[in-house]
Amino acid sequence: MSERSVAVVTGGGSGIGLASAQALAAAGLAVLIGGRREEALEDACRQVRAAVPGAVIEHRVADVGRPEDCEALVAEAADRFGSIDVLVTAAASFEPVHILDMTADAWDRCLDVVLRGSVLCAVAAARRMRDAGHGRIILISSINGAVSEPETAHYSAAKAAIISVARSMAVDLAEHGIAVTAVAPGWVDTPMIAEFVEAATPEDLRRINPLARLGRPEELAGFIAYLATDAPDFLTGSTLFVDGGQTAIAPMP
Numbered sequence: 553m554s555e556r557s558v559a560v561v562t563g564g565g566s567g568i569g570l571a572s573a574q575a576l577a578a579a580g581l582a583v584l585i586g587g588r589r590e591e592a593l594e595d596a597c598r599q600v601r602a603a604v605p606g607a608v609i610e611h612r613v614a615d616v617g618r619p620e621d622c623e624a625l626v627a628e629a630a631d632r633f634g635s636i637d638v639l640v641t642a643a644a645s646f647e648p649v650h651i652l653d654m655t656a657d658a659w660d661r662c663l664d665v666v667l668r669g670s671v672l673c674a675v676a677a678a679r680r681m682r683d684a685g686h687g688r689i690i691l692i693s694s695i696n697g698a699v700s701e702p703e704t705a706h707y708s709a710a711k712a713a714i715i716s717v718a719r720s721m722a723v724d725l726a727e728h729g730i731a732v733t734a735v736a737p738g739w740v741d742t743p744m745i746a747e748f749v750e751a752a753t754p755e756d757l758r759r760i761n762p763l764a765r766l767g768r769p770e771e772l773a774g775f776i777a778y779l780a781t782d783a784p785d786f787l788t789g790s791t792l793f794v795d796g797g798q799t800a801i802a803p804m805p
């Protein structure tokens with residue numbers, strides 16, 4: 553069995569998930585990334601191996617909207633690498649819907665992936681971490697867990713619930729040596745918001761936060777890797793906003 557610590561990253565084929573996988577591999581962890589598209593996952597593994605000499609990284613196709621895929625992804629990490637020490641739940645889809653156009657299907661599709669998928673992966677990981685007596689679970693929320701944007705009722709509800717789930721899991725799992733935190737990014741330059749960034753003017757983007765710029769995936773990844781490795785055990789149940797001050801500022805006319 554491996555002596556390396558082992559991390560699973562959902563949504564590891566792009567953006568913050570991919571950058572986190574790379575940061576964790578650079579920190580010496582064996583990493584299993586999950587996502588829906590085989591080709592994107594293979595490409596992501598190639599990128600990480602090219603950037604991090606000696607990186608141990610593999611992939612598995614896993615749609616976190618499907619409960620059986622959540623369990624299978626975590627099981628594969630344990631089978632392949634011998635343990636699971638860290639879970640990062642970065643998988644999410646973002647399909648804006650005006651509240652007047654909200655349907656049961658649109659609501660469920662979003663909540664099934666963003667909330668239930670994160671929870672089921674975390675529960676599957678926690679069951680194995682309990683047996684090992686240690687583990688770190690990092691749930692990716694969003695500033696939308698605290699503030700809203702147009703057409704995001706479903707996504708914002710899911711991201712707010714993730715903040716709550718991080719608290720509840722931290723409470724239930726403390727006795728097993730498992731720390732659970734949530735990370736709430738502000739706007740970060742990834743494929744998820746590419747359309748919005750393209751439509752925005754440079755002035756819009758400057759007004760987005762006091763730093764007057766988007767976050768970089770690597771900035772989030774560095775912090776996520778810290779939570780996974782060097783952060784004190786005493787840090788659990790908290791949500792850390794990594795948002796360039798986006799939730800600190802009120803818009804001015």
Ligand SMILES: NC(=O)c1ccc[n+]([C@@H]2O[C@H](COP(=O)([O-])OP(=O)(O)OC[C@H]3O[C@@H](n4cnc5c(N)ncnc54)[C@H](O)[C@@H]3O)[C@@H](O)[C@H]2O)c1
Binds near residue numbers: 563738
């Ligand atoms: N980019 C931002 O501005 C921003 C802001 C706040 C929070 N976030 C959160 O950060 C996380 C990472 O997003 P990102 O910005 O890197 O965008 P991204 O689109 O690059 O990453 C999301 C990944 O999740 C995958 N995914 C989508 N549905 C899935 C499913 N059903 N099963 C498995 N994988 C699935 C996508 O294919 C993609 O690889 C998400 O949870 C997102 O909600 C992003």
